[in-house]
Amino acid sequence: MKFEHLIEINDPLNPLADTMTREQLWRGLVLRAEDPKMFVPHLDECTISERECGSFMRRLRYGDLVIDDKVVLHPLHEVRYEVPAQGDIAQSLLTMTIEAPSEGVLWVRFLYDDGNASATDETGRMYEDFKKSAYQEADIDTIKIVRQLASEGKLDASLLN
Numbered sequence: 001m002k003f004e005h006l007i008e009i010n011d012p013l014n015p016l017a018d019t020m021t022r023e024q025l026w027r028g029l030v031l032r033a034e035d036p037k038m039f040v041p042h043l044d045e046c047t048i049s050e051r052e053c054g055s056f057m058r059r060l061r062y063g064d065l066v067i068d069d070k071v072v073l074h075p076l077h078e079v080r081y082e083v084p085a086q087g088d089i090a091q092s093l094l095t096m097t098i099e100a101p102s103e104g105v106l107w108v109r110f111l112y113d114d115g116n117a118s119a120t121d122e123t124g125r126m127y128e129d130f131k132k133s134a135y136q137e138a139d140i141d142t143i144k145i146v147r148q149l150a151s152e153g154k155l156d157a158s159l160l161n
Contacts, residue, residue, distance in 0.1 A: 002113045003132045006099075007143050009106035018147065022076055022098060024155040025106060028146030029079045029096050031155075033071045036060065039142050090115035110139045 010019045020028075032039045034056075036046050043062060050057040055072045067089065072080040081094040095111040112135055119125045149155050 001116055001118050001128050001131070002111075003128075003135060004109060004111040005136055005139070006107045006109050007139060009108060009143070010104055012104035018151055019104070020106065020147065020150045020155075022100065022106060024150045025098055025108070025146065026076045027155040028149055029098070029108070029142075030073060031149070032142055032146070033058075033073075033079055033081070039145055040138075085115070108139075108143065110135070 009025055011017055012019075034048065036058075037043050043060060045059075045061040047059045048056050049059070054074070055070060057068065057070050060067045060069065067083060068086060069081055069083045072078075072082065074080070076098065078095060078097045080096075083089065083092045085091040092115045093111075093113045095109075097109045097111070099107040099109055101107065112132075114131070119128050146155070
């Protein structure tokens with residue numbers, strides 16, 4: 001199943017909306033990768049290992065479930081989460097891409113590929129719709145947290161790559 005959606009970050013036509021710089025947004029997305037417990041409340045532990053230029057490996061623990069993944073960083077543009085097949089988990093991919101279609105406008109495109117073919121039956125499609133909704137809500141929450149951190153000035157300094 002593949003799924004993508006956009007979340008608007010800056011709208012220059014809305015003077016009441018707080019704006020973020022591309023750098024603040026980037027730092028927030030990297031923070032989500034490096035400290036996911038701030039963004040995923042049911043995550044018990046995240047251990048980062050094998051840092052290389054532009055990527056790092058993580059081990060995420062949700063109770064008894066352990067997931068290993070690789071995070072690839074394309075500075076100021078994209079954060080990609082690559083999950084290799086492991087146990088009952090299929091290979092999957094999440095890409096968060098910063099887009100600036102015009103001056104002052106910022107979006108984040110979230111692209112999911114769970115490694116499975118799209119469902120062909122009604123039950124499978126219902127399950128996929130549920131997953132898509134859950135992904136979208138989690139992404140909205142991510143951007144809310146990034147906005148809050150930016151408004152508190154916590155994304156202003158060059159804290160992260």
